[in-house]
Amino acid sequence: MPELRKDPITGRWVIIATERAKRPDQFTGHDESPHEGKCPFCEGSEYDTPHEVYAVRTAHTQPNTAGWQVRVVPSLKPMLSIEGALDRHGKGIFDVVNGVGAHEVIIETPQHVANMADLPVEQINNVINVYMHRFTDLEKDERFKYLLVFKNYGWAAGGGRIKHARSQLIATPVNPKRVKEELAGAKKYFDYHERCIFCDLIKQEVDFKERVVAEIDGFVAIVPFASRFPFEIWILPKDHNCDFSTITAGHQKELAEMLKLVLLKLKKAANDPPYNYIIHTAPFRRPKLGYWKTIHEDFHWHIEIIPRLTRVAGFEWGTGFYICPLPPESAAKFLREVQV
Amino acid sequence: MPELRKDPITGRWVIIATERAKRPDQFTGHDESPHEGKCPFCEGSEYDTPHEVYAVRTAHTQPNTAGWQVRVVPSLKPMLSIEGALDRHGKGIFDVVNGVGAHEVIIETPQHVANMADLPVEQINNVINVYMHRFTDLEKDERFKYLLVFKNYGWAAGGGRIKHARSQLIATPVNPKRVKEELAGAKKYFDYHERCIFCDLIKQEVDFKERVVAEIDGFVAIVPFASRFPFEIWILPKDHNCDFSTITAGHQKELAEMLKLVLLKLKKAANDPPYNYIIHTAPFRRPKLGYWKTIHEDFHWHIEIIPRLTRVAGFEWGTGFYICPLPPESAAKFLREVQV
Numbered sequence: 001m002p003e004l005r006k007d008p009i010t011g012r013w014v015i016i017a018t019e020r021a022k023r024p025d026q027f028t029g030h031d032e033s034p035h036e037g038k039c040p041f042c043e044g045s046e047y048d049t050p051h052e053v054y055a056v057r058t059a060h061t062q063p064n065t066a067g068w069q070v071r072v073v074p075s076l077k078p079m080l081s082i083e084g085a086l087d088r089h090g091k092g093i094f095d096v097v098n099g100v101g102a103h104e105v106i107i108e109t110p111q112h113v114a115n116m117a118d119l120p121v122e123q124i125n126n127v128i129n130v131y132m133h134r135f136t137d138l139e140k141d142e143r144f145k146y147l148l149v150f151k152n153y154g155w156a157a158g159g160g161r162i163k164h165a166r167s168q169l170i171a172t173p174v175n176p177k178r179v180k181e182e183l184a185g186a187k188k189y190f191d192y193h194e195r196c197i198f199c200d201l202i203k204q205e206v207d208f209k210e211r212v213v214a215e216i217d218g219f220v221a222i223v224p225f226a227s228r229f230p231f232e233i234w235i236l237p238k239d240h241n242c243d244f245s246t247i248t249a250g251h252q253k254e255l256a257e258m259l260k261l262v263l264l265k266l267k268k269a270a271n272d273p274p275y276n277y278i279i280h281t282a283p284f285r286r287p288k289l290g291y292w293k294t295i296h297e298d299f300h301w302h303i304e305i306i307p308r309l310t311r312v313a314g315f316e317w318g319t320g321f322y323i324c325p326l327p328p329e330s331a332a333k334f335l336r337e338v339q340v
Numbered sequence: 341m342p343e344l345r346k347d348p349i350t351g352r353w354v355i356i357a358t359e360r361a362k363r364p365d366q367f368t369g370h371d372e373s374p375h376e377g378k379c380p381f382c383e384g385s386e387y388d389t390p391h392e393v394y395a396v397r398t399a400h401t402q403p404n405t406a407g408w409q410v411r412v413v414p415s416l417k418p419m420l421s422i423e424g425a426l427d428r429h430g431k432g433i434f435d436v437v438n439g440v441g442a443h444e445v446i447i448e449t450p451q452h453v454a455n456m457a458d459l460p461v462e463q464i465n466n467v468i469n470v471y472m473h474r475f476t477d478l479e480k481d482e483r484f485k486y487l488l489v490f491k492n493y494g495w496a497a498g499g500g501r502i503k504h505a506r507s508q509l510i511a512t513p514v515n516p517k518r519v520k521e522e523l524a525g526a527k528k529y530f531d532y533h534e535r536c537i538f539c540d541l542i543k544q545e546v547d548f549k550e551r552v553v554a555e556i557d558g559f560v561a562i563v564p565f566a567s568r569f570p571f572e573i574w575i576l577p578k579d580h581n582c583d584f585s586t587i588t589a590g591h592q593k594e595l596a597e598m599l600k601l602v603l604l605k606l607k608k609a610a611n612d613p614p615y616n617y618i619i620h621t622a623p624f625r626r627p628k629l630g631y632w633k634t635i636h637e638d639f640h641w642h643i644e645i646i647p648r649l650t651r652v653a654g655f656e657w658g659t660g661f662y663i664c665p666l667p668p669e670s671a672a673k674f675l676r677e678v679q680v
Contacts, residue, residue, distance in 0.1 A: 007566040009525040009537055010518075013661050014566040020665040024674035027570050027610045027649045027666065079655070079663055092544045093537070094565050150654030158653025168654070176659030178350075185349040197349055197433070204432045225434050226347040226354040230367050270367045276654035306657060309367045313498025314490030314508070314616035315419070317646060319516030321353045323419055325360040326367065334364035 001081045002099030004174070012177055015099060019077045035161035042164065043110035049073040053104055054133060056126050069123065070130045071107040078103035079170060086143055086173055100143055102171040106130055107164070114163040115153060115272065117263035125256035127167070131279070132252075134169055135245035139284045144171040146179055146283045149244075154274025157308045175283055182280065183299055190298035198300030199240055211328055213265065213335045218251050219258045223332040229310060230326035231270055231335065233262055235303040242299040244281035259303075264340040266307060274308040341421050342439030344514070352517055355439060360417045375501035382504065383450035389413040393444055394473060396466050409463065410470045411447040418443035419510060426483055426513055440483055442511040446470055447504070454503040455493060455612065457603035465596035467507070471619070472592075474509055475585035479624045484511040486519055486623045489584075494614025497648045515623055522620065523639060530638035538640030539580055551668055553605065553675045558591050559598045563672040569650060570666035571610055571675065573602055575643040582639040584621035599643075604680040606647060614648040 003016045040048035046064045054072040061067030074082065080101025087098045108127045109119055116124060131149050138147055151167040152158040189197035205211055205222045213221040213233055221235045235258055237251065247255070266275065281301040316322055343356045380388035386404045394412040401407025414422065420441025427438045448467045449459055456464060471489050478487055491507040492498040529537035545551055545562045553561040553573055561575045575598055577591065587595070606615065621641040656662055 005566040007564070008529070008541070010521050011525055012566070012568075013659075014568055015661060015663050016667055017663050017665050018667075020663070021667065022570075022665050024571075024609065024666060024670050027613070027647075091565075092548070093540055146659075148655060148658045150658050152653040156651065158651040170655055170659075172659065172661070176661055178658065178660035181350050181660075185351055189348070200433055201348070208432075224347070225431075226345040226352070228352075228354055230362075231364075269364065273367070276657055278654055278658035280658070307367075311496065311498045312652070313492040314618055315488060315510055317616055318488045318490050318518065318618035318620070319353075319486075319510075319512065320518035320521075321355060321512070321516055323355050323357050323360070325357050325362050326364060327356055327358075327361065330364050 001084060002079060004097040004099050006095040006097075008093055008095070013174060015079050017077075017079050018099075019081075020079070035163070039112055039162055039164050041105075041107045041162065041166060042112050043068070046071075049105075049107075050076060054130065054137070056130060066110070068110060070109075070126045072104050072130060072134065073107065075103040075105050075168070080172070097173060100173050102138055102141070102144065102147075102169070104134065104169050106134075106149075106167045106169065108167065109165055112163075113165050115263070115267060116151070116165050116167075117260065117267045119165065119260070121253075121256050121260050124259055125253055128252050128256055128259075131167075131169075132245050132247070138169075138171045139245075141171070143173055144284065145173060145175045147171045147281075148176070148179075149279040151275075151277045153276070154272075154308070157274035157276045159274060179280075179283065183282070186298045186300070196240055196298055196300050198236060198302065202236055202238060211332045213332055214258065214261055216254055216258060218254045221258060221262045223328040223335065225328060227324050227326075227328045227331065228322035229306045229308070230324060231266055231273070231307045231309070231331050232324075232328075233266065233305040233335070235259065235262060235305070236300065237302070240300060242282040242296050242301060244279055244301040261340065262305065262335075265335050265338045266305065268340055269335055269338045270307055270309060275305055276308065277303055277305040279303050341424060342419060344437040344439050346435040346437075348433055348435070353514065355419050357417075357419050358439075359421075360419070375503075379452055379502055379504050381445075381447045381502065381506060382452050383408070386411075389445075389447075390416060394470065394477070396470060406450070408450060410449075410466045412444050412470060412474065413447065415443040415445050415508070420512070437513060440513050442478055442481070442484065442487075442509070444474065444509050446474075446489075446507045446509065448507065449505055452503075453505050455603070455607060456491070456505050456507075457600065457607045459505065459600070461593075461596050461600050464599055465593055468592050468596055468599075471507075471509075472585050472587070475621075478509075478511045479585075481511070483513055484624065485513060485515045487511045487621075488516070488519075489619040491615075491617045493616070494612075494648070497614035497616050499614060519620075519623065523622070526638050526640070536580055536638055536640050538576060538642065542576055542578060551672045553672055554598065554601055556594055556598060558594045561598060561602045563668040563675065565668060567664050567666075567668045567671065568662035569646050569648070570664060571606055571613070571647045571649070571671050572664075572668075573606065573645040573675070575599065575602060575645070576640065577642070580640060582622040582636055582641060584619055584641040601680065602645065602675075605675050605678045606645065608680055609675055609678045610647055610649060615645055616648065617643055617645040619643055 055068040056070045058067040080099045395408040396410045398407040420439045
């Protein structure tokens, strides 16, 4: 079973990933070659993956056979293990938790298409629907505190050797440090102003326009003022809501349109760059945790898209500063004007 | 002038780097080719760099000519600008500081050698000496709060296109987030135990031995318990000291030996991997800041070496978790046994 270890000084968690373990002599410092042969994520290869957890399927088709539109399977090399109880213990001055969690792969299309940008809006809508189903289902497991939904596209973004559009989700038994930082920052602003910082930010960006990439009824896409990466883009719902898993069908459809538009613009603007996206949403809001109300008012779900066009080096690791060689206002203007 | 922008939610700083700026259509998503032609860091090319700030030189040689052993020059594309006063101001809900700071390159050898591991111990000792000189000098500039000394070796570690051994330093006008986190974490432990967490950690590691890579009189090199990366290595002085810039000549010599040994072992263990190292030391300890005494007792300078053999992907960005596919104990054993 994987082991979660906590750095005693900074409090950051590390997963010592036994399922992905390599021997010490297997680290060569050189990239692996791209995948050759049959793609395990394509329709017709259902038995090359672990058994499906969930799928959007044509009526009367059987699990683990053809006939699906979006398919969810456990990761073949899970970072965390779905079996087992939580166990926290000490090792000398160190803290350890056993690596319990869920790690699933969401296969976004039965066809061998690499970039979500190239899927039809209806298909992206299906994917969003599946995300929401997984939120509702995994929230029932009391061992989990947080569910992170994310995408790694392209080699430099950790997208692996197989070029088939997919996202991943990981449910964690502890609340992640970056999530806590974001919640704490938003709460600080709320405590002072009694307003949601994201709502204020959206209003200011929509008024100023200079960092807006696209705007539709329910959503706005901006290049953030303090962008870490060239062409970083955030998609935010205009109405206040802390919880991604509760959005309405109408909003889902709009989000699918916005994702398609923004990912296509990014693809065209920067020559199909590698990127990650991450859904930032509130932790599972079980009332017993006691902070349901506060989070409801001061946090605002959104999606952060980070293209991987620059390398993070010693200065960034040492300080937590980021260096962005493209002014966010120029990036936004360029993305606004790119025709897709 | 570069601009420092603060993310209003998480508080992280971003440098919008005007000196390194590219146009939006210059991000192609593909790597640049390696440098061809004369190396500007080699002896005899002194006029291909900005004028030197400092150098260790043979007696009676002139600045910006041959005859040096280690040479410090301002960065050709500085992330921060040495000219100008500090100016903090708001832009709507955002915070901005103008990008004042120092950014220097420490050229570690007049010969065209790429990896510090391949320099003689005496030369590494010269480099350490130069680091200390720069600390003492830049501490006098009241605009700066912190000095980060780091190295980017190899392309994946941000080492650039020119293969000539060098390190960098950046003096910042604000205390970096990661430095504050480390100081705060160490203080929390000290407040509870009235002991330095690093001293406790060293004692435990030296007793257990399983994560020790090498040990000499004044220093120990370990693979940390919660390693973020395969073959991550920390070098720690055994005697308590918060301030790198105050180590004695004897300790400097020992540190040079330890650095050489550890970098050679890393080179051999993982096929000359790209890596960063970062000197973690206390902020400039001007008594007026009022925390001199506390930092003196609860912080402990050290060097963190992070090989870049894995890719940081969506999960890591979203959570602040790291995934390490090599158990630290196996890495330490392998490194201990590698003959160099």
